[in-house]
Amino acid sequence: MGLLIDGAWHTHYARTTKDGRFARPQTQFRHWVTPDGAAGPTGEAGFPAEAGRYHLYVSYACPWASRALILRVLKGLEGLVGLSVVHWFLGEDGWHFDPADGVIPDTVNGVRFLRELYTRADPACSGKVTVPVLWDKKRGTIVNNESADILRMFNRAFDGVGANREDFFPEPLRAEIDRINARIYDTVNDGVYKAGFATSQEAYESAVVPLFETLDWLEERLGRARFLVGARPTEADFRLFTTLVRFDAVYHGHFKCNLRRLLDYPNLWAYTRDLYQWPGVAETVRFDHIKGHYYGSHRNINPTGIVPVGPALDLLEPHDRASKGG
Numbered sequence: 001m002g003l004l005i006d007g008a009w010h011t012h013y014a015r016t017t018k019d020g021r022f023a024r025p026q027t028q029f030r031h032w033v034t035p036d037g038a039a040g041p042t043g044e045a046g047f048p049a050e051a052g053r054y055h056l057y058v059s060y061a062c063p064w065a066s067r068a069l070i071l072r073v074l075k076g077l078e079g080l081v082g083l084s085v086v087h088w089f090l091g092e093d094g095w096h097f098d099p100a101d102g103v104i105p106d107t108v109n110g111v112r113f114l115r116e117l118y119t120r121a122d123p124a125c126s127g128k129v130t131v132p133v134l135w136d137k138k139r140g141t142i143v144n145n146e147s148a149d150i151l152r153m154f155n156r157a158f159d160g161v162g163a164n165r166e167d168f169f170p171e172p173l174r175a176e177i178d179r180i181n182a183r184i185y186d187t188v189n190d191g192v193y194k195a196g197f198a199t200s201q202e203a204y205e206s207a208v209v210p211l212f213e214t215l216d217w218l219e220e221r222l223g224r225a226r227f228l229v230g231a232r233p234t235e236a237d238f239r240l241f242t243t244l245v246r247f248d249a250v251y252h253g254h255f256k257c258n259l260r261r262l263l264d265y266p267n268l269w270a271y272t273r274d275l276y277q278w279p280g281v282a283e284t285v286r287f288d289h290i291k292g293h294y295y296g297s298h299r300n301i302n303p304t305g306i307v308p309v310g311p312a313l314d315l316l317e318p319h320d321r322a323s324k325g326g
């Protein structure tokens with residue numbers, strides 16, 4: 001693992017703060033694709049929605065990239081926004097495209113390492129080289145590498161150029177979705193990383209306790225309703241899903257989030273299966289990439305790199321959630 005400093009690749013840097021806490025770095029590129037090319041909530045104008053102009057780079061292993069991948073499918077953007085998938089192993093050279101099952105090479109820029117995209121976009125770029133990345137083929141630059149922004153763009157920007165009209169961030173539900181996202185981001189999506197990458201007992205415990213408080217709260221909420229907000233799935237559900245689907249396979253053991261398993265939460269487990277079985281979602285979930293990435297790449301946490309065979313999970317088991325409405 002490494003990062004860019006003024007365009008140069010470095011492999012030695014502190015991952016945690018002095019007290020052992022993991023702090024997620026700021027995202028560098030925050031422009032927006034919009035229907036007419038007007039500026040979005042952040043960044044510059046000049047990225048109008050056009051069929052075939054933009055390309056998405058993801059890892060199947062990564063929960064942040066996977067949420068963008070899910071929205072690409074749910075909005076019917078496969079024919080409009082191209083796709084490349086990195087190799088699951090994240091080593092000294094960062095994300096790369098070595099051939100392996102499931103890897104989709106970079107047909108746009110022909111790069112071997114993802115970091116080359118970052119320095120093409122900005123030769124003096126500094127920061128982590130992360131997925132997802134949304135690339136503009138016309139201007140030859142990164143539009144945005146923040147998954148939360150990419151979800152919102154995919155949800156609306158391409159509706160006039162061939163996306164379907166499904167709305168995963170409906171106007172009347174926005175405030176509630178934002179409110180629920182904030183808690184889930186801090187304690188669950190990022191919470192598992194704060195626990196897993198902690199290098200002090202205190203930092204670890206201060207992530208695990210709120211993580212399970214939120215899961216307990218969600219268990220209760222999802223006992224009353226099929227989805228988090230409203231009667232249809234929204235972005236809030238898919239943002240939570242990508243963490244839940246990895247929970248027992250990776251976070252429970254590898255990241256020591258082991259107060260309870262997802263399987264111990266009847267509602268959360270059935271909810272995860274419901275979303276997994278939602279048309280288009282299962283094809284975005286690749287456990288070989290997920291497990292290979294976490295257990296194989298984080299040698300500070302798992303020095304042998306051995307990938308456990310279990311747990312046996314049946315995500316296709318019927319979920320019986322339709323009775324909760326929606």
Ligand SMILES: N[C@@H](CCC(=O)N[C@@H](CS)C(=O)NCC(=O)O)C(=O)O
Pocket residue numbers: 001002027061062063064065090094128129130131132145146147148
């Ligand atoms: N804020 C970013 C975070 C993305 C992120 O952290 N991705 C991880 C993979 S799960 C990554 O690419 N890490 C590369 C590294 O740490 O070198 C987003 O949500 O898009």
